[in-house]
Amino acid sequence: MGWVGDAVDSVKSLQIRQVISQVVSLGMIVTSALIIWKGLMCITGSESPVVVVLSGSMEPGFKRGDILFLHMSKDPIRAGEIVVFNVDGREIPIVHRVIKVHERQDTGEVDVLTKGDNNFGDDRLLYAQGQLWLQRHHIMGRAVGFLPYVGWVTIIMTEKPIIKYLLIGALGLLVITSKE
Amino acid sequence: MHSFVYRANAVLTFAVTVLALMCAIASFSDNLNSPSPSADVQVLNINWFQKSTQGNDEVSMTLNISANLQSLFTWNTKQVFVFLAAEYETPQNSLNQVSLWDGIIPSKEHAKFGIHTTNKYRFTDQGSNLRGKQYNLTLHWHVMPKTGKMFADKIVMTGFRLPEEYR
Numbered sequence: 001m002g003w004v005g006d007a008v009d010s011v012k013s014l015q016i017r018q019v020i021s022q023v024v025s026l027g028m029i030v031t032s033a034l035i036i037w038k039g040l041m042c043i044t045g046s047e048s049p050v051v052v053v054l055s056g057s058m059e060p061g062f063k064r065g066d067i068l069f070l071h072m073s074k075d076p077i078r079a080g081e082i083v084v085f086n087v088d089g090r091e092i093p094i095v096h097r098v099i100k101v102h103e104r105q106d107t108g109e110v111d112v113l114t115k116g117d118n119n120f121g122d123d124r125l126l127y128a129q130g131q132l133w134l135q136r137h138h139i140m141g142r143a144v145g146f147l148p149y150v151g152w153v154t155i156i157m158t159e160k161p162i163i164k165y166l167l168i169g170a171l172g173l174l175v176i177t178s179k180e
Numbered sequence: 181m182h183s184f185v186y187r188a189n190a191v192l193t194f195a196v197t198v199l200a201l202m203c204a205i206a207s208f209s210d211n212l213n214s215p216s217p218s219a220d221v222q223v224l225n226i227n228w229f230q231k232s233t234q235g236n237d238e239v240s241m242t243l244n245i246s247a248n249l250q251s252l253f254t255w256n257t258k259q260v261f262v263f264l265a266a267e268y269e270t271p272q273n274s275l276n277q278v279s280l281w282d283g284i285i286p287s288k289e290h291a292k293f294g295i296h297t298t299n300k301y302r303f304t305d306q307g308s309n310l311r312g313k314q315y316n317l318t319l320h321w322h323v324m325p326k327t328g329k330m331f332a333d334k335i336v337m338t339g340f341r342l343p344e345e346y347r
Binding site: 060061062076078079080081082097099100101102103104105108111117122143144145146147148 | 203207258259261263265271272273274275276277278279282284286301306320322324325326327328329330332334
């Protein structure tokens with residue numbers, strides 16, 4: 001109980017200048033994280049340079065909670081590549097492998113069919129109604145590298161948002177009550 | 181400066197940095213491996229060759245696929261994903277790649293294999309260009325590491341030809 005009294009006292013005795021410097025340093029941390037993220041987007045050429053694997057459809061290669069590093073180059077899409085794509089109307093990206101490619105002679109446009117390694121059938125069930133193929137504009141990036149387990153942090157924060165609020169609340173409290 | 185929170189923060193940051201460095205070195209060690217894989221594919225039989233109701237050609241074949249991919253495995257390899265694709269050209273499409281069969285090799289012991297199978301996925305064309313078509317069978321593999329960069333390569337086997345007539 002004495003700790004609570006001390007915390008309340010320290011909040012009351014804050015001076016304006018200290019508060020502002022705390023807020024600025026917090027802002028700097030958030031902004032530099034944003035700069036790193038946007039920089040990664042530029043370097044890898046992909047809208048989301050890092051994705052978390054959410055389902056078990058690529059097991060045993062990628063398990064739920066792994067993170068994938070993406071890269072998107074102008075190279076043509078070829079069979080076997082692991083691509084991340086968005087189906088029209090769905091916002092969650094899907095990470096599956098390309099199993100069929102048909103590339104047009106004249107335009108270089110490409111029709112692509114994907115399938116999860118651990119799924120029995122191809123992804124036509126996941127595509128939009130009546131859609132048989134994916135085109136290049138659906139694909140956000142190719143998976144080039146991966147780290148296991150690191151994505152669990154994101155999954156926990158998304159599925160139990162209460163933990164996210166708890167963490168941010170605790171961080172905020174820490175910043176306010178620290179004396180340096 | 182010496183409170184529990186600061187110390188915990190310092191330990192955690194150091195642990196994460198060291199872990200990231202170890203993952204990077206593990207991935208880099210994969211570059212030191214120079215693999216020498218070999219593969220052979222025979223088309224034993226064309227089971228049937230029809231034009232589907234949508235107007236697309238479709239083939240069913242029995243294949244004998246044998247390969248030795250043991251040299252691809254390093255200590256940082258989790259599995260090797262291998263698939264066989266038929267590749268050919270048509271007047272409309274400069275490249276068609278159709279995966280006929282795939283498999284997962286979980287360890288070095290399983291990497292020397294020979295299987296006798298019909299095509300797992302339908303060999304379907306966009307259109308009906310397959311009669312008498314010359315095609316390549318390419319064995320592709322993807323090395324999926326325990327951590328880090330993924331590698332892919334292939335062996336192209338040429339000289340295959342589909343029958344002139346439907347059967």
